[in-house]
């Protein structure tokens with residue numbers, strides 16, 4: 001399949017035993033866009049991120065990145081082609097400093113670096129996410145947003161073409177949220193394409209060029225944030241979700 005799109009998800013399904021977690025979903029992501037993947041809890045968003053990154057195999061359908069089939073390729077292969085991700089749960093590597101934590105990513109990254117070069121690369125990306133001068137503080141002493149900055153730095157150190165952020169903004173206080181939104185926007189402005197799973201409507205409205213809305217595994221709406229969020233099935237799907245503000 002030949003398209004101008006960076007990522008093309010074509011009729012993708014994922015079953016876990018009897019559960020249809022993703023059900024015939026298709027959407028595309030253009031270069032340098034921020035695309036929001038939204039929907040109620042359990043709608044299949046994280047599963048979709050796992051299918052794109054190769055953490056999970058698709059049951060059927062195809063995923064293309066830069067016109068090459070990536071679905072059911074090893075996660076490492078997809079990563080080396082330029083797809084990096086953060087995880088929904090912040091998982092600071094126990095006992096490491098931010099520098100060590102990012103260094104662990106450097107040695108496995110697309111351009112593997114060693115020694116002094118690896119340290120410089122890790123310091124550069126930590127400065128980029130706002131951790132400059134604090135590279136050697138114990139992770140345990142960091143605020144929540146700073147732990148999230150380190151998680152982001154770990155993903156960014158490979159200089160990905162496509163960055164997958166799974167609820168990276170979740171749990172931030174209002175001040176931190178503003179900083180987090182600005183940081184994501186600046187990464188887009190540097191030329192990175194971003195797919196983000198997010199519940200916070202303000203973040204979606206201010207960051208996303210387009211939105212893909214999932215409910216019970218199916219794509220129920222897509223378009224600009226305003227179009228997607230006004231769709232009757234989206235309003236219905238979100239009714240009763242306390243965090244859909």
Ligand SMILES: Nc1ncnc2c1ncn2[C@@H]1O[C@H](COP(=O)(O)OP(=O)(O)O)[C@@H](O)[C@H]1O
Nearest residue numbers: 016019021039040041042043044045046047048
């Ligand atoms: N590894 C798994 N094994 C079995 N069921 C799973 C697995 N991962 C997710 N699910 C189920 O798939 C559905 C979609 O989950 P998920 O993709 O995490 O949703 P979301 O991220 O939108 O909240 C849920 O019903 C969830 O329980």
Ligand SMILES: [Mg+2]
Nearest residue numbers: 045046047088
């Ligand atoms: Mg999820």
